[in-house]
Every structure is written in C-alpha cells, then in structure tokens.
Amino acid sequence: MNPHLPHLIELQALDIKLTASKAQQGKIPALIKAAEGPLQEASLRLTQLTESLEAVNKERRDQERDLEAHEAQIEKLRARLTELKTNKEYQAHLFEIEMANKKKGEIEERILLRMERIEQYQREAQQAQAKKTEAERLSAEEKTRLETQAVELAAELETMTRQHGEVAMLLEKGLLDRYTKLKAARKDLALAPVKNGTCSGCRLQIPPQLVAEVRRSDELQTCTFCHRILYWEGGLGSAKTNSAESLAQAESGLRETV
Ligand SMILES: [Zn+2]
Known part of the structure; x- marks a missing residue:
C-alpha cells in the first residue's frame, strides 16, 4: 500500500470535521441573537400594555376632576333655588339642574368604561409579565447552552488543528x-x-x-x-x-x- 495514502485520508477526514465545526461555530452568534427574540417580543408587549394602562389611567383622572367640577356646579345651582322669585325662573333653573345631572351621568358612565378597560389592561399586563419571565428563563438557558457549545467547539477546533498539523508534517x-x-x-x-x-x-x-x-x-x-x-x-x-x-x-x- 502507498504509505502516504492513510495520512492523506486522515488529513481529509480532519479537514471535513474542521470545516463542519467552523461552520457550526460561525452560526452561534446568530443563534444566540435568535434566542433573545421571544424575550424582546414579550418585553415589547408588556411595554405597550403599560403605556396603554397609563394613558387610560390619565383619562380616568381627568374625567374624575371633570366630575368633581360638575358636582360643585350642581351644588351651586341647587343653592340658588331658594333665592329665586318667580315660578318661571324656578322652572328654568330646575331644567338647568336636570341638564347638569344628565351631563354628570354621562361623565360617570365614561369613568366606568375607563375603569373596565383599566382592569382588562391590568389582567393582560399580568399575563404579559408571566410570559416575559418565562421567556427570560428560556432565553438564558438557551444562551448558556450555546455558550457552552461555543467553548466545546473552540476546544475541539484546537485539538483538530493540532492533529491536522501533525498529520501534515508526515507528508x-x-x-x-x-x-x-x-x-x-x-x-x-x-x-x-x-x-x-x-x-x-x-x-x-x-x-x-x-x-x-x-x-x-x-x-x-x-x-x-x-x-x-x-x-x-x-x-x-x-x-x-x-x-x-x-x-x-x-x-x-x-x-x-x-
Ligand atoms: Zn472523479
């Protein structure tokens, strides 16, 4: 048998393994980045919900202030009732109070709607937080796994490169x-x-x-x-x-x- 042939075959086997390991090593950064994808998505969802929640809370506070002002206005109108002289004035004033009460009901309705929405967003935010926590755990696990793989691959590559050099010396x-x-x-x-x-x-x-x-x-x-x-x-x-x-x-x- 030709004495060089076994060395050449071994060299080629090492070259094939080196190429495969290098390709695998090259993919690791992208895989680590991809492992963070679901976490970024979950974080974004939570941020969006938190912002929506803040916006509706602000709307509710504004409307509550509106309601307070309105109630004060109604009180004033009621207080003036006793000062009125004619029946006509009295009737007109009663109508004004009725209109103001109707408006007050509308504001209360709007506040109730906001409160329902706040509860809904709070529930969704809780779920999103749980999803984010789970995504954090999975992402960290996958990252650790890939980093370990990278270390193992680097060690393998070093060994194979050394072996490659040794076999090449024989030719x-x-x-x-x-x-x-x-x-x-x-x-x-x-x-x-x-x-x-x-x-x-x-x-x-x-x-x-x-x-x-x-x-x-x-x-x-x-x-x-x-x-x-x-x-x-x-x-x-x-x-x-x-x-x-x-x-x-x-x-x-x-x-x-x-
Ligand atoms: Zn051929």
Whole structure:
C-alpha cells in the first residue's frame, strides 16, 4: 500500500470535521441573537400594555376632576333655588339642574368604561409579565447552552488543528501542496473513495483497470475525470474507516438478501 495514502485520508477526514465545526461555530452568534427574540417580543408587549394602562389611567383622572367640577356646579345651582322669585325662573333653573345631572351621568358612565378597560389592561399586563419571565428563563438557558457549545467547539477546533498539523508534517511537501490545491479546486475534497467501480467524488464510472490499481494501491491513482486522488474504501486506515466498511458491507448484504 502507498504509505502516504492513510495520512492523506486522515488529513481529509480532519479537514471535513474542521470545516463542519467552523461552520457550526460561525452560526452561534446568530443563534444566540435568535434566542433573545421571544424575550424582546414579550418585553415589547408588556411595554405597550403599560403605556396603554397609563394613558387610560390619565383619562380616568381627568374625567374624575371633570366630575368633581360638575358636582360643585350642581351644588351651586341647587343653592340658588331658594333665592329665586318667580315660578318661571324656578322652572328654568330646575331644567338647568336636570341638564347638569344628565351631563354628570354621562361623565360617570365614561369613568366606568375607563375603569373596565383599566382592569382588562391590568389582567393582560399580568399575563404579559408571566410570559416575559418565562421567556427570560428560556432565553438564558438557551444562551448558556450555546455558550457552552461555543467553548466545546473552540476546544475541539484546537485539538483538530493540532492533529491536522501533525498529520501534515508526515507528508512530503510536494504531496501536501498537491492535496491543498486539489482540495481548493474540488469543493474541499481532494480524495475520493472508489465505490462499485465509480469515483464517489464525481460519480463517474472509472475504467476497470484503474479500479484494480486503486484496489492494489501501490501508487497514488487519480480519477480520470475529476483528478481527485482515489482510494479503496475500507481497505485501510482507522477504526472509523473500518466500521464504515462493515456498515457498507452490511447494507449491501441487506440489499442482496432483499
Ligand atoms: Zn472523479
């Protein structure tokens, strides 16, 4: 077997994991921000309700002052009743008092309406406060979870980067450069396993002769079409590669049985 192949395969496996972990790490700030969304919404709702409540309370106070002034006015009118000389004046004055009483009733009605609205807003504000408290709890939990994940990811990335450096050291510079260039040109995959006579990088059928050479793996072989370095999957490398092979075998065995 070509002695470089296991290192190249390991390097690629590390590169794939590094890319995935970096992508995951990149998403964390947005996820933390998104976790605050429901809390901001709940806070806004509570603020709106508090403002509405204050506005209606002010209306109620204004109308109560209005009512007091009106009541004082009615008292004055009543007091003057005794001073009146003629029946005509008396009747006119009574009518004025009746009108004033009617107006007073209208103001009282408006105050009652405001009080009902205040009670309703108070109930809604209570519910909104409970929702906000729950949102605060969930948001804090999610934030902690994501921050822990970020710390774990950073540690993983550090380990993988170190391992990557160690494996890269085992390769000749020329081969490492070739790997790096191929990786950049071929969507991060410089190596591809051969499966069922097909390059799994470009999914094209490769000549049987080449398949046989890849299987022997004395020399590094490249795909005729995409130029990726080819390897025989399962034939080498780590326990992971072996378990992948057994899984693939189990699957093909299943297919054959069916
Ligand atoms: Zn190919």
